[in-house]
Amino acid sequence: MGGFQGxxxxxxxxxxxxxxxxxxxxxxxxxxxxxxxxAKILDQLRELDEDDLKGRLVIGGxxxxxxxxxxxxxxxxxxxxxxxxxxxxxxLALPVEPDWWCRLWKI
Amino acid sequence: MANLLWLQGGACxxxxxxxxxxEEPSACDLVTDFGINILWHPSLGMELGDxxxxxLQSCISGxxxxxxxxxxxxxxxxxxxxxxxxxFAGRPMKDWVRELSDVAQFVVALGxxxxxxxxxxxxxNPSASKGMQFLKREHGGFLGTDFAAKSGLPVINIxxxxxxxxxxxxILVAVxxxxxGDLTLDEFQRPKTFFSSFTQTGCTRNMHxxxxxxxxxxxxxxxxxxxxxxxxxxxxxxxxxRILWNRQSSKTRAGMPCLGCTEPEFPFFDLEPGTLFKxxxxxxxxxxxxxxxxxxxxxxxTGAAKAASPQWAEEDMFVV
Numbered sequence: 001m002g003g004f005q006g007x008x009x010x011x012x013x014x015x016x017x018x019x020x021x022x023x024x025x026x027x028x029x030x031x032x033x034x035x036x037x038x039a040k041i042l043d044q045l046r047e048l049d050e051d052d053l054k055g056r057l058v059i060g061g062x063x064x065x066x067x068x069x070x071x072x073x074x075x076x077x078x079x080x081x082x083x084x085x086x087x088x089x090x091x092l093a094l095p096v097e098p099d100w101w102c103r104l105w106k107i
Numbered sequence: 108m109a110n111l112l113w114l115q116g117g118a119c120x121x122x123x124x125x126x127x128x129x130e131e132p133s134a135c136d137l138v139t140d141f142g143i144n145i146l147w148h149p150s151l152g153m154e155l156g157d158x159x160x161x162x163l164q165s166c167i168s169g170x171x172x173x174x175x176x177x178x179x180x181x182x183x184x185x186x187x188x189x190x191x192x193x194x195f196a197g198r199p200m201k202d203w204v205r206e207l208s209d210v211a212q213f214v215v216a217l218g219x220x221x222x223x224x225x226x227x228x229x230x231x232n233p234s235a236s237k238g239m240q241f242l243k244r245e246h247g248g249f250l251g252t253d254f255a256a257k258s259g260l261p262v263i264n265i266x267x268x269x270x271x272x273x274x275x276x277x278i279l280v281a282v283x284x285x286x287x288g289d290l291t292l293d294e295f296q297r298p299k300t301f302f303s304s305f306t307q308t309g310c311t312r313n314m315h316x317x318x319x320x321x322x323x324x325x326x327x328x329x330x331x332x333x334x335x336x337x338x339x340x341x342x343x344x345x346x347x348x349r350i351l352w353n354r355q356s357s358k359t360r361a362g363m364p365c366l367g368c369t370e371p372e373f374p375f376f377d378l379e380p381g382t383l384f385k386x387x388x389x390x391x392x393x394x395x396x397x398x399x400x401x402x403x404x405x406x407x408x409t410g411a412a413k414a415a416s417p418q419w420a421e422e423d424m425f426v427v
Contacts, residue, residue, distance in 0.1 A: 033390055035382040072391070076410050078321040078334040083418040088323050089335075106334065106391045107409050 004053070005093050009086075013095040015053060020064035020100075024054070028061040031103050041104060045091040056092055061103035074098050077105045109174040109283035111137075112166060112207065113148040116193055116200050117227040117236050118180025121269035122218040123150050129272035130354065137276060143283045146171065160196045167206045175282055176211035176256075178204060181220040181227040181236035182249035192234055201249065204239075213282050214239065214256045215263045217275060222264040222295075223371040224248075230376060240264070240296065244371045258287060264296040268368035273350055274301050295371060297344070305398065306365045307333075307340035309348030310357070316341070318416040319409050325362055325384075329423045332364040334393075337384045339367035339375075341397035 004012045032038040041059065048055040056062075066073040074080045075098035079089040087096045089104060115123070127134055127150070137143040145151060147162055154162055165171040182201050183193035190199030208214050216239040219225035223243050227236035240248040240262040248262075255261055263282075265274050278298055281290060291299045307313065315322070315331040322330030332338035340348075343365055347357045358365055364384060367373050378387065387394040396405050 031390065034379075035385045035387050036379045038388070039382060039385065076406075076413055078319055078409075079323065080413070081320070081421045082413055082416045083421055088321065090323055106386070106388055107393075107406060 004095070009095045012053065013097075016057065016062070016094065016096075017064070019054060019057060020062060024057060024062075026058045026061045026063065026102075028063060028067065028103055031061075038104065042091050053094075056094065060092055063101050064097070064099075065101070066099055067101040067105075072101050072105050074100045074102075074105075076107055078107060079104070108142050108144050110144050110146050110166075110172055111175040111177060111279070111283070112146045112163075112173055112211075113177040113179065114195070114200070114203065114207070115149050116178065116180035116204070117183045117220055117234055118218070120149070120179075122179045122221075122267075122275070123148070125267075125269040125272045126217075126275050127272075128353075129276040131273050132276050132280060134276065137279060137283070141280045141283055143175075143279060146173075163196060163203060163207070167210055169210060173207060173211045175213045175215060175279065176207050177215045177217055177279075178208075178221050178239055179217045181224050181234070182239065183227070184235035184237060184249070185233065186235075188235070204249065208239075208250055208254065208256065208262075211256050212258045213260060213263065213287060214250075215265065215278065215282070216240070217265050218270055219266045219268045219368055219373050222262075222266040222297075223373070225268065226374055229374065238264075241371060244295075260287060260290070261292070261296050263290065263292065263298065265301075266295075266297060266369040266371075266373075267345065268366070268373060270369075271345075271347070271350055271352065274298075274346075293344075297369070301346050301350075302344040302369065304344070304346060304349065305341060306343040306345045306347045306357075306359070306367075306369075307397075308346070310340055310359045311348075312359060315420060317412060318420040319412040320416065320420045322362070327362060327423070329421070332359055332362070333386065333397075335386055336364045337382075337386050338364035339370075339395070340365040342395055343367040343370055345369040 044059050074096050079087050081088050087094045166173040184190050185192045190201035193200045216222045221239055223238040223241045224236050227234050237249040240250050242248050246252050293299050312331045320330050321334035322332050323335050
């Protein structure tokens with residue numbers, strides 16, 4: 001299992017909060033409209049170093065608020081584990097908050 | 108005594124392997140307990156060459172009554188409609204299929220290739236394969252829309268890749284014991300007794316489906332395989348989680364997504380390479396939703412289910 005599984009979750013969460021609050025520019029577009037495009041983003045994520053937190057946020061297109069007219073957010077995403085507040089997509093494997101969003105969002 | 112003849116066209120013998128592994132009833136039970144006389148079968152038949160030809164001709168002439176004609180594999184029509192790419196006993200297999208179907212009381216198509224064309228009929232379909240009475244969803248196939256066996260029933264389709272052993276033997280017993288009238292077929296000529304419920308019916312992951320917790324890697328015992336790994340269980344008609352395989356398990360119970368092999372579109376060849384085990388989405392929403400569910404309802408249900416999801420749904424409850 002890659003990502004930040006088993007690491008200090010609180011510390012990682014603080015780092016993510018800080019980066020997003022500081023205006024980190026992430027690739028929110030293009031949203032992957034098909035499984036092929038989705039798979040290409042996963043391929044990019046797999047090439048990152050295991051500890052490259054910033055790279056994950058940038059390629060994943062993270063925002064610290066709901067996104068788009070439909071107010072998409074982690075809370076409704078199928079990768080979000082509600083009680084752990086964790087993104088269970090293996091290529092991300094990060095602590096996340098329910099009102100965040102990324103372009104790997106799936107319902 | 109019911110005479111049964113079994114031939115193979117564009118086939119891998121998977122359905123034969125399945126048949127020989129049947130348990131309730133077994134292939135031997137068909138002979139000893141249910142009065143089925145297996146005239147010939149590719150793996151069991153003793154006749155070869157002219158003796159086999161003679162047997163087939165005897166069925167066609169009516170000298171040997173043919174009660175049940177079972178066909179496994181696609182009907183190969185290439186090249187140019189001749190069927191010469193699949194010759195058997197001195198002539199194109201398709202010619203045997205036509206003439207034997209015309210004299211049989213019942214015609215049973217086994218497996219996805221015989222029912223709908225299956226893998227051989229994938230585009231661009233170089234072998235010009237067809238199913239017995241369907242080509243994918245299109246009614247007609249090799250024998251045509253109007254075909255009916257002497258009993259009056261159309262081809263009885265038992266799809267699957269392969270079909271479950273018990274589906275085969277139970278249907279054969281029903282036919283051989285004079286209970287074919289009890290069979291009702293669905294729009295794709297599948298016996299409703301097996302193909303009315305969904306693969307998801309009885310799946311051990313249903314609680315994860317309900318709470319929208321996804322499996323994200325093969326072999327995980329928590330999570331539903333529909334959301335991310337391309338499982339077609341909610342849209343596929345089969346009893347795979349009611350009549351278990353080897354009396355033990357099923358694909359989804361073992362952590363493998365259902366591939367939808369009892370549906371006419373199988374193997375869903377319009378999927379892009381590398382995406383077979385990824386749920387197809389359009390803007391993040393599954394392209395194929397569970398049967399009968401619309402997008403608005405699905406989105407609303409997801410929100411409610413996630414909000415209600417209990418902690419145990421996120422854990423592997425099967426760890427001992």
